[in-house]
Amino acid sequence: MADEEAHSATAAKPLLAAVGLTKRFGGVTALRGVDLSLFPGEVHALLGANGAGKSTLVKILAGVEQPDAGEVRIAGGSTYFATPHAALAAGLATVHQELSLFPSLSVAENILIGREPRRLGLWIDRRTMRRRGAELLKSLGAADIDLDTPVGELPLAQAQLVEIAKALSAEPLVLILDEPTSALSIAEVERLIAVTERLRAQGRAIIFISHRLGEIERIADRVSILRSGEKVGKFEPGAFRRDRALQLMLGENWQEARPPERCVQERQAAPSILTVENLTLPRHFSAVSLDLAPGEVLGLAGLEGQGQKEVLFALFGLFRRGLEGKIEIAGRRLHPRSPHQAIAAGLAFIPDDRKSLGGFLGLSVTQNIVIAALDLVRSGPLLSPVAESALVEELIHRLDIRCASADVPLGSLSGGNQQKVVVAKWLTRRAPVYIFCDPTRGVDAGARAGLFAVIRELAAAGSGVLFYSTDISEFPALCDRVLVFREGRIVGTLAGAAVTEPTILDLFFREPGPGAPVGARHKKEWGDQPGSGAEHVEHHE
Amino acid sequence: MNKSRRVLDKHAGSLSCALGLVVIIGLYALRQPLILSPFGIASLANVSVALALAAVGQTAVLLVAGLDLSIGAEITLVNCFAATTMSAGAFGIAWVVAASLLIGLAMGFLNGVVVAYGRVEPLIATFCTSFIFAGAALIILPRPGGSIPDGFAGALTGSWGPLPFSLVLLAGVVALVWLPVFTSRLGRYIVAVGDDASSARLSGLPLQRVELASYMLAGFFAAVAALFLAAETTSGDPSIGGIYTLNSLAAAVLGGVALTGGRGTVLGPILGSFVLSIILNALGVFNVSAFWQDFIEGLVLMVVLGLGGLRVLRADSWLALLRQ
Numbered sequence: 039m040a041d042e043e044a045h046s047a048t049a050a051k052p053l054l055a056a057v058g059l060t061k062r063f064g065g066v067t068a069l070r071g072v073d074l075s076l077f078p079g080e081v082h083a084l085l086g087a088n089g090a091g092k093s094t095l096v097k098i099l100a101g102v103e104q105p106d107a108g109e110v111r112i113a114g115g116s117t118y119f120a121t122p123h124a125a126l127a128a129g130l131a132t133v134h135q136e137l138s139l140f141p142s143l144s145v146a147e148n149i150l151i152g153r154e155p156r157r158l159g160l161w162i163d164r165r166t167m168r169r170r171g172a173e174l175l176k177s178l179g180a181a182d183i184d185l186d187t188p189v190g191e192l193p194l195a196q197a198q199l200v201e202i203a204k205a206l207s208a209e210p211l212v213l214i215l216d217e218p219t220s221a222l223s224i225a226e227v228e229r230l231i232a233v234t235e236r237l238r239a240q241g242r243a244i245i246f247i248s249h250r251l252g253e254i255e256r257i258a259d260r261v262s263i264l265r266s267g268e269k270v271g272k273f274e275p276g277a278f279r280r281d282r283a284l285q286l287m288l289g290e291n292w293q294e295a296r297p298p299e300r301c302v303q304e305r306q307a308a309p310s311i312l313t314v315e316n317l318t319l320p321r322h323f324s325a326v327s328l329d330l331a332p333g334e335v336l337g338l339a340g341l342e343g344q345g346q347k348e349v350l351f352a353l354f355g356l357f358r359r360g361l362e363g364k365i366e367i368a369g370r371r372l373h374p375r376s377p378h379q380a381i382a383a384g385l386a387f388i389p390d391d392r393k394s395l396g397g398f399l400g401l402s403v404t405q406n407i408v409i410a411a412l413d414l415v416r417s418g419p420l421l422s423p424v425a426e427s428a429l430v431e432e433l434i435h436r437l438d439i440r441c442a443s444a445d446v447p448l449g450s451l452s453g454g455n456q457q458k459v460v461v462a463k464w465l466t467r468r469a470p471v472y473i474f475c476d477p478t479r480g481v482d483a484g485a486r487a488g489l490f491a492v493i494r495e496l497a498a499a500g501s502g503v504l505f506y507s508t509d510i511s512e513f514p515a516l517c518d519r520v521l522v523f524r525e526g527r528i529v530g531t532l533a534g535a536a537v538t539e540p541t542i543l544d545l546f547f548r549e550p551g552p553g554a555p556v557g558a559r560h561k562k563e564w565g566d567q568p569g570s571g572a573e574h575v576e577h578h579e
Numbered sequence: 580m581n582k583s584r585r586v587l588d589k590h591a592g593s594l595s596c597a598l599g600l601v602v603i604i605g606l607y608a609l610r611q612p613l614i615l616s617p618f619g620i621a622s623l624a625n626v627s628v629a630l631a632l633a634a635v636g637q638t639a640v641l642l643v644a645g646l647d648l649s650i651g652a653e654i655t656l657v658n659c660f661a662a663t664t665m666s667a668g669a670f671g672i673a674w675v676v677a678a679s680l681l682i683g684l685a686m687g688f689l690n691g692v693v694v695a696y697g698r699v700e701p702l703i704a705t706f707c708t709s710f711i712f713a714g715a716a717l718i719i720l721p722r723p724g725g726s727i728p729d730g731f732a733g734a735l736t737g738s739w740g741p742l743p744f745s746l747v748l749l750a751g752v753v754a755l756v757w758l759p760v761f762t763s764r765l766g767r768y769i770v771a772v773g774d775d776a777s778s779a780r781l782s783g784l785p786l787q788r789v790e791l792a793s794y795m796l797a798g799f800f801a802a803v804a805a806l807f808l809a810a811e812t813t814s815g816d817p818s819i820g821g822i823y824t825l826n827s828l829a830a831a832v833l834g835g836v837a838l839t840g841g842r843g844t845v846l847g848p849i850l851g852s853f854v855l856s857i858i859l860n861a862l863g864v865f866n867v868s869a870f871w872q873d874f875i876e877g878l879v880l881m882v883v884l885g886l887g888g889l890r891v892l893r894a895d896s897w898l899a900l901l902r903q
Contacts, residue, residue, distance in 0.1 A: 100781070102780075102781065121780075121783070122780060122781050122782070122783045123783035123784075123785070125783075126783040127783075132781070134781055137778075138777075138778040138781035138782050139775070139778055140770075140771050140774040140775050140778055140779075140841070141774060141775065141841075142770070142774045142841045142842055143767075143770065143771060143774060147767065147771075151767070151771055151782050151784070152782050152783050152784055154764050154767060156763075156764065160759070160763055161759070161762050161763055162762060162763065162764060162767060186582065186585075187585075188585070204782075355897070356897045357897075358897060376897065377897065
């Protein structure tokens with residue numbers, strides 16, 4: 039609306055206009071009445087914290103999700119895209135954050151998938167296909183990528199370039215770039231910027247999402263800021279201001295002080311309970327070192343997808359190979375190759391995805407809680423129902439789990455209470471180290487406060503806690519210390535009162551510019567990459 | 580990985596099957612030299628071709644990360660239909676052949692609709708339809724019988740010097756149907772969908788139609804296999820197809836097709852079928868008791884299907900294993 043006013047003087051008609059887009063997932067509104075106009079020859083950047091709705095907006099424009107209300111107007115028609123195919127046919131191509139590539143197919147086959155040149159309308163014309171693939175890669179300055187290599191064998195940075203070439207091959211009117219530069223080197227980013235300049239000169243339009251403010255300052259004409267699913271501000275060409283943008287992204291949290299009532303625990307003189315030195319997993323994170331003291335809650339902060347989750351996965355033994363570095367728990371070396379080993383060494387893991395990783399939805403609350411403690415509730419070789427229910431009743435009371443009875447299936451509980459049951463499972467015995475990996479995903483505010491109280495209690499009783507969340511505001515509320523991650527590396531540490539949302543973001547966004555892509559030599563299939571699979575529906579909270 | 584290594588990796592299934600084939604025929608010939616005569620070659624080809632056709636059909640479905648447990652029952656139904664309806668004379672043969680192929684496509688269509696549009700797991704869906712097809716076969720032909728005109732039987736099972744007609748049939752169907760599909764856009768889509776379904780959706784590929792097409796291809800090849808079996812036995816049998824379900828799966832895996840979809844060649848499953856058929860055939864020739872044959876056959880299949888698990892063991896993270 040306001041966008042259109044601004045351009046009414048130039049009388050340009052928008053290539054694409056999203057009007058009043060609203061999207062709900064269950065009870066959560068991911069997008070609320072968002073308008074966006076895109077004019078020929080402009081680069082329009084979207085900026086927002088995790089969960090602001092950027093990815094949902096992109097998914098609606100790409101036809102992956104359908105809006106509950108609102109419409110997308112393109113070339114006069116008003117509609118929304120029922121499938122990704124419809125969006126492509128209308129001239130919108132998307133470079134997806136999680137990459138939409140086929141690991142077994144070659145580079146050339148990937149670039150032109152769905153648009154294969156054919157002979158007599160029947161057989162695929164391999165020669166033309168290779169020629170066009172080579173041209174597209176050359177325009178991106180990536181002529182060195184071998185056209186016949188299966189994409190699964192490429193390092194992530196090259197795969198990202200293939201994904202971009204694939205989108206360009208559709209010759210789109212509107213190109214959506216969802217964090218296209220996250221794995222690219224500085225030189226590769228420069229080539230990408232040159233390509234956007236060329237598309238702009240041809241009168242095409244680009245939607246650009248990046249967490250790198252420097253890139254946005256360089257290439258964006260206009261910038262829209264999203265927060266909690268709403269468009270909270272925008273900058274006209276030349277008017278972008280970094281501090282104002284961060285303020286809009288954070289809203290009322292800006293300048294918010296650390297809750298004063300929380301006492302900041304001094305790091306104890308006791309020896310570390312967990313020591314990690316130079317932990318590296320090619321393509322996910324590198325040279326991660328940390329110390330965890332008993333009684334400490336240590337946060338792994340930064341925006342989503344910077345390798346924090348993978349560090350926690352690696353500690354818990356979810357990666358079977360490729361892990362380098364040293365891990366010590368209470369002075370004993372650990373080489374985690376399976377969760378079984380990690381648990382035996384004293385780790386407890388509370389995951390974000392209760393359904394597939396932590397809980398048995400069809401089993402009762404009791405069965406879930408005692409599953410890791412069956413030796414505690416035995417009488418002789420048999421399980422003792424009396425001992426079971428004594429243990430379970432105590433934990434239900436302690437964690438304030440709301441359920442009709444301990445015999446109802448886990449799946450019938452609310453999300454927050456399900457999460458508490460998963461936590462209760464690990465409370466049946468005291469672990470030296472607890473790992474909370476985005477435990478509040480899909481959990482309401484009340485349950486979250488309860489969960490935080492439990493975490494503090496665990497720390498107070500002498501366990502060390504590693505904590506990761508996609509919601510940055512949770513770190514100041516909970517952590518004694520945070521490590522800020524960017525692109526697989528620790529870029530800074532904050533402790534005590536210095537842990538605030540602005541300081542975390544400030545550390546994160548501070549420029550040394552794009553880092554070198556992590557472990558660029560490792561081969562991997564995208565489907566195997568935990569934490570970035572397409573099945574993860576992000577940004578809904 | 581360099582280029583030659585990559586080509587080798589892709590064709591590892593075919594190459595090992597080709598080697599295995601030479602070794603097995605060599606061992607066979609030591610015991611029974613007649614096997615290298617034109618008659619011997621024709622008989623080896625004849626025991627292998629039906630499985631090869633079924634394996635090609637199974638491959639079309641495996642490539643799209645599906646599974647067809649109804650292939651054996653599809654073969655049975657078409658076989659019984661042909662044996663009860665075919666009459667001598669060009670017209671009597673031609674309409675039954677055409678109708679048989681249509682029945683094959685229709686059965687594949689049913690499988691494809693249930694899997695692609697009904698979102699039923701392929702394992703369950705095709706297991707259920709296999710009972711429908713096998714049941715229909717029993718209604719048409721409750722016990723072995725029916726007849727096949729000599730003209731049709733001779734046209735498929737004779738030989739031309741050392742070249743058996745059955746091999747010509749196999750080569751013809753593969754060259755005229757499977758190869759063009761495999762090298763066309765449809766074939767590329769089949770591989771792509773099996774490789775990564777979510778990427779396929781994001782790339783705008785017609786996911787459900789591709790799945791449907793792959794099951795229809797399986798039905799088509801099953802029908803061809805059934806016609807060949809009818810010609811070979813000159814009669815129909817409501818239990819003839821049973822063994823082809825599991826054997827086609829094993830032959831495809833032996834030939835390098837991944838059970839997880841997206842990987843496989845045209846030649847691999849065909850060579851795999853020859854290896855498997857000749858091993859199973861040799862058990863009979865070498866006087867292995869019929870009681871032991873099932874035992875050994877099961878063992879061989881388990882080893883072959885276990886080969887598919889080796890790939891899974893290479894996965895880097897436990898999460899990837901959980902999702903498979």
